[in-house]
Amino acid sequence: MTTPSDHFILTFSCPNKPGIVAGVSTFLFEKGCNILEAQQFDDTETNRFFMRVVFNVVASEASLSEIREGFTAVAEGFALNWTLRPKAEKRRVLLLASKFDHCLADLLYRWRIGEIPMDITGIISNHPRETYAHLDFDGIPFHHLPVTKATKLEQETKIWEIFQSSGSELAVLARYMQVLSDGLTAKLSGKCINIHHSFLPGFKGAKPYHQAHARGVKLMGATSHYVTSDLDEGPIIEQDVERISHQDSPEDLVRKGRDIERRVLARAISWHLQDRVLLNGSRTVVFRD
Template sequence: MSNAAILTLSCPDRPGIVARVSTYLFEAGANILEAHQFDDTETGRFFMRVVFEAVAEGSSVGLIRDGFAAIAEHFAMDWTIRAKSEKRKVMLLVSKSDHCLADILYRWRSGDIVMDIAAIASNHPRETYQHLDFDGIPFHHLPVTKATKLEQEAAVWALVKESGAELVVLARYMQVLSDGLAAKLVGRCINIHHSFLPGFKGAKPYHQAHERGVKLIGATAHYVTSDLDEGPIIEQDVERISHQDSAEDLVAKGRDIERRVLARAIAAHLEDRVLLNGRKTVVFRQ
């Protein structure tokens, strides 16, 4: 389906939005393949995701995008139309723990997550990951200390721009982004936090959970904001534990939760299934 595309939109809710969008797509020579919508009655905002294919002679995704601008302006929409076949560029930031990085690389090679990994950057040297095959992906060692944090983050931002990355993934990157860098990456930087937020924020959450004697541990993928571990949540999962589990057991069991939660969040973002809704998200499932 080379002529397939994804339309996402959000706007103040009012009557006629769905009718106007679907009528326009029909008249523009498109066939709707998938459609989801959500009306947030608390905020008064409307959200929609539509997958369509340009099927009529002379119709194209570009022409449909151009024509949709007038509708978007009329309804004050935040919107995008993107070709479904487009591979989006992703930059991975990682520290010493590499289980999420290894999982992302596997899912990328197997086609489970469709993307172009434009760069891998770490505050640890390449030798830390010598057991992993980066398959030609550029690797960048960007060491950081308290004294060099601003310079290191400037290098990270320069790499984001140079690589053309549309999404930055903190795959267990154990550095807190500054307010400035977080602001530049708003809505396009995903972090995996190793706890079921909003509980056990900050460092060593599994040890915090063990001290509290919890019976469930979890992981949370969220967008990065200037507020530590407070960004809009995209995906979460949990696993049952018992009083017999040590803090180290929780860390080991948590790795698998982190891998699958982060992978689902990345895939959802790249498939345009996640729409920001203030401090929350709307996630349209398959």
């Protein structure tokens, strides 16, 4: 019997043509591997093929490096854009937050109980540590990086330095209320996840939930997506909605909005860390569990 530490995740996308699944599965069989999970999608609009495979080694002593080296020839033959890693490997995640801390608190809790296995490399905020005095950071490095229009470039340079020096693989904007520059979003392409309420672009600026209440909105939700230079328009990973009524006050909308944002962001991060999200141009392919 194998354990999760013996499992590996292979993901790839490529131009679609016959023989891809056969080529990959034959290679794994010849290496003594057993496929435990397999999900695939053929995008007929773009003619691209996407696949996620979980497997273990049962009939040989092949190491991950040997499998990766041998798979290179298969990948080149089908022009695969691919990744291969141990399933149990924890990814390194950098969290960014501002005054609203509901997403940050939720992620810390899910991390602490093991619901989202990850290594949190640090927390960056434009607010001082005292803002989160009620939260237990459990030894996680905290970086207070205040920002103004005049210091934005310098502050973002520090963010990028922390991301690199900490070995982070993913940055999460857990209600980080600063717009990232085009330069930083380019560096974090495919490696930065954001969350925002569903009222954009209809209700912008301060108190969007109060604006929505004034208009009598009946549905509200949240969207989690990869960050791009187009503000809040990156490839969407997850969304959720909740019905509201005339009985709900603006405060009710704020409360329900926080709850939706927390769970949508948590799902998006979890799926990304499990290699369930593959970029497909301006969209994503999400292999849900």
